[in-house]
Amino acid sequence: xxxxxxxxxxxxTVAAPPATTNKGRTVGPSTIYFDEATDGFLEExxxxxxxxxxxxxxRSAIARYAMRKLMAExxxxxxxxxxxxxxxxxxxxxxxPGRPRHF
Numbered sequence: 001x002x003x004x005x006x007x008x009x010x011x012x013t014v015a016a017p018p019a020t021t022n023k024g025r026t027v028g029p030s031t032i033y034f035d036e037a038t039d040g041f042l043e044e045x046x047x048x049x050x051x052x053x054x055x056x057x058x059r060s061a062i063a064r065y066a067m068r069k070l071m072a073e074x075x076x077x078x079x080x081x082x083x084x085x086x087x088x089x090x091x092x093x094x095x096x097p098g099r100p101r102h103f
Contacts, residue, residue: 032063046062
């Protein structure tokens, strides 16, 4: 008879508790979808960040930095108007609201 392989004991991963903002809202993880060119640039930034001290190679840190810059330069209304204008100029909306689907 073949002996059964023992399963390696694992420690369950515990996610960090969501942070609470000063407005009382709970901030949790977010998922962001990028196109191929944007994801490639993000990877280049991560690679550059690994080559310097202190190391900055976290995609989250880069996204937070980009958001802080955007918040400093534009209002929420300006961001929406810019996204709409860019989508219309590229013909991506095709008369439908929402995220464009590229198949």
